[in-house]
Amino acid sequence: QVQLVESGGGLVQPGGSLRLSCAASGSIFSINAMGWYRQAPGKERELVATISTGSSTKFADSVQGRFTISRDNAKNTVYLQMDSLKPEDTAVYRCNVDGRETFRYGLRSFSSWGQGTQVTVSS
Helix, strand or coil: CCEEECCCCCEECCCCCCEEEEEEECEEEEHHHHEEECCCCCCCEEEEEEEECCCEEEECCCCCEEEEEEEEECCCEEEEECCCHHHHCCCCEEEEEEEEECCEEEEEEEEEEEECCCEEECC
């Protein structure tokens, strides 16, 4: 099984910055896409940013130009650098990692989610 551990959330004032990290561990054979999603109270979960194996990135329109996503393949870790934060960025952020893992009979695909980390932007 593949586990994801997130860190880096917290309380920040508008205009501030936070950096989220998500480290994957376990029976990983390879990792494909890595991404961040968020869900605010009373709203549906939305895609924030994704990064492919070749480091191609995609961002939600609402965070384009303010957020940066990156990955360290040696550490099986994905990062989300969030700058110029706004109150509307307040949400629980969860990472998602897709790839292939080893198991008793060979290889299989996996898609794992982190436990979520709270980001609150408020003065």
